[in-house]
Amino acid sequence: MPKKSDTTRKLEDVGIEIDGDVESAEENNKAKGKGAKKTAAGKRGKAAASEDEDEDDEPPRGRRTANKKKAAQADEEHSDDDIPQRRCAGNRRRGKVRESGRDGENEKSGRKNKRGGNKKQKDGKGKGKDKDNDSDNDEKKKKNSSGDDSKSDEEDESMSEGEMAKLMEEVEEKKKLIASIRTKPWRMRRRLKVLKEAQQFVDKFEGALGKGKGRKLYAYKVMMMKKWIKFQRDFENFRTACIPWERKIKEVESHFGSSVASYFIFLRWMYGMNLVLFSLTFGLVVIPEVLMGLPYGSIPRKTVPREEQDTAMDYSVLTDFSGYCKYSVLFYGYYNNQRTIGFLKFRLPLSYLLVGIGTFGYSLMVVIRTMAKNADVGGGDGEDNEFTFAWKMFTSWDYLIGNAETADNKYASITTSFKESIVDEQENQKDENIHLRRFLRVLANFFITCTLGGSGYLIYFVVKRSQEFSNMDNLSWYEKNELEIIMSLLGLVGPMLFETIAELEEYHPRIALKWQLGRIFALFLGNLYTFLLALFDEVNAKLEEEESIKNASIWFMKEYYANYSANNPNDTGTPPPVDPADVIRGPCWETTVGIEFVKLTVSDIQVTYLTILIGDFLRALIVRFLNYCWCWDLEAGWPSYGEFDISGNVLGLVFNQGMIWMGAFYAPGLVGINVLRLLTSMYYQCWAVMACNVPHERVFKASKSNNFYMGLLLLILFLSLLPVVYTIMSLPPSFDCGPFSGKARMFDVIMETIDLDLPAFMGTLFGYVANPGLIIPAVLLMVLAIYYLNSVSEAYQNANMELKKKMQMARDEEKNRRNNKDSTNQVMKDLEDLLPNRSLASHAPPENSAGKKHDQGGKSPKVKPGTAGGGVHLQKDVSLASANPNARGPVTRAPGPRGPGPLPGQPGASRGQGPPPRRQ
């Protein structure tokens, strides 16, 4: 019996297509052995599948009969006794068996017996029409699928069993769909679409279900896919692990809220940017100079002068960045003006200038790009504050947490997020006297403007006084340090004053932080102004001094050469044999400026770190341990623990970066110092905040984009760009130090490169580009473009707002409707619950359509046929409708004046699920 059925099976396959015919004929020849069976099975299956398609594409009758004829021919050839029709049916089913897994031999034979039984059954009615055939198919498939489960587990070595079974089910499902698509009450278009999809699916995944080559290939594909997915997941994890300090920041965030975390995120961002600046500066300027430039002591600018050499190594001198520090690669003056250095012919002066400009270019680009990206994020997902608390309440726990520490953090972060929401809520619900509030805000701003104006005048006054003092001798200590004292006093008192005044305004803390930041920023600008003013005075003085020294040294050289040539007339002369340490040299104002900036940065670091150590750590220690023996409760009472000062820290960071940008040109080493500072600061402040600070009283949620910080940064960047560009473009570089010595202006090095290194036409090209006739139109064009883009973005924003408003309105309406319904119809609802379900179902359809007449609104036409169609498709349609609550909305509204009767939408309940789950 088995043997025979085997051959019949093949023959049946033959009946389907000619290709199949040939193949299986071949196979037939060699298929006596069992080894061949497997490969044959694949092809057979394929043939079966294509047969399936053929049928389901609803081909013309003729073709099918033709098929059958062919089959019949094949039949005759191979002298089989089966009837083609039956064969087709059986065949399809067998293909399925094949697909759904390979049976062990024993089982197979058993199945075959069963199959035989099936066939016999078939024989009875099998000669009927195709319709019958199809339905038979269906039945069989069902039987099949019930048998699937037991088969599936034998299926795989390469794929997981669950996956296998699932896939198989899906394929079965699709096939069933294909088979029964004719009976579906759908439109033709939809039928065709579904059919196509299903067929594609079957084609794609049939291979999985055990068909020779296809299966192997599929198994391989699945394996690779799984590997790939796993790799992607791992890679994602790896990437997350690679984000530096992510864990630290998350920890801080969970305890202190997103506002404090936003500072650390900003710090991290700054670190990233500075790292790039650092690699630019060091890679293109410092390291080439160290590797290929002239060594220390070879020329005057690289040597400590004779009179300084005794103290050059002293600690106090070094901490002032004088001595060996001053004549090192850290500062501008050390670089030589050789056009090319080393065997690589590295053009150091050009590189120096380009890196200086590139630093600004890169920073501008990054800041602006980040801002744009943040703005995008901020606008993208509108805060959906409909169910904030409910969501937090029900969904915030992460059920995969199995680590005590993580659990603690999660507790903290849930608490913090609740607190943040509470603050937001409080702000929303504040019923305020709007006139009083406005008045107070105007008043506060008035005070603050006064304070700012006053401090501005004070700074101006003090600077002027200090300029007078600088010309006088025998000053007292106060008079010498007046400027610094006043400045630091202002820096100390100003923010506190602002904070006090800001209490009047009663802004949301998030907005208050922005105002505070803006105001302190304005105050600190005064600081910057005095610093720059002092610096420029110094530079001007240095320039004058340099002029005289330059003249003197030129005169000296002239004299020397004159003497030399007078003594030995036939020699053009060699340079005077002076030790490089003894050469008279100019003051080199660039290095002085660089030293100023480095000193400022370093002292800033010291002050910041000391403040943290004393103001936070020591305070925390005292409060914590002296509390045991103190008159009042230190922790709850006056000193308490410190809060993390967000505004101060952010501004410190921003201004520090400004210093770096300004100073980097004169002191390439500054960038390195800054990178170190940011790195240590990250760890130090993270530790400090976790160890010594308490969360803010009102933990508030930071705005998603920290664009405000970025805005401040951009402003500072622009401000620091100005002096540097000014010096590059209009101050003469020192004559005896730095990469640009000997040139009239620093940017001459570019001209030189254009003239010497680039082909001639480039020079003329640049000449044209620099022509004002070209530049002015270009600028105009840009202005126009900005204007255009600006107005476009505004229009988009308006549209956005409009849409948001609409959405909100729709939501409100929905809510109101529900509320009304529920409040008015409480009695009715109770009655409904009492009524038996059956009667409801019969009531429902007319009710429904009546309801529709009542309210005009968007309703899905799909509800209608289903409900009208009576009980058969009821559930399906109800579920369809409930998938989209809005479409259902108008119907659920109770027709107001009607007496106690069943509600529309109730039919869902009639399925015996009880009233609640299906509706609404």
Added chain:
Amino acid sequence: MGSTNSTLLKIPNVEVLMQETGFSPAHIIRLHDRFKALDKEGRGYLCPQDFGAIKELAMNPIGDRIIGAFFSPGKETVDFHTFVKILAHFRPVDKDRPKEPNSLEPINSRSNKLKFAFQLYDQDKDGKISRDELLKVLRAMLGMQVTEEQLESIADRTIQEADLDRDDAISFEEFRKSLEKVNIDHKMSIRFLR
């Protein structure tokens, strides 16, 4: 293959179970292994203490409630069938599977998942999450960090947000409504049960 078969054979009524839950044999076997691992003494059923050994649950603020969800009222033990049925709530929803018009709603459907979650909060099983029940959970979740007053206002606020019929409690319907936009299918799915 033989081993898996024999494992399957050991479980009584495995077909019924698979039909009810939609698990494949592979899942059943895996769950059975897990069940045996939890059932340290090999009694064939689990006690609440056995669940306590899972540290993910021990960390969870409402861990004991989750454990409680495995035990039907009045029963101290859970056998393998119940165990599997409850875990079936967490089976991911099958995508693009056409709905069969006549079959029952599967255990892992969205509303059943939600119902399961709802029961975790609804301790007295009256079909409503009352304010007290919310407060209990809040206390477990926020603990000492937040004042009692604030806890109460959070609870009030939560109810106010979700409450549509103004009965100062969250019914299942309201619960479902408020979590409509949360991807429950994703959140309440365990990937390995796929």
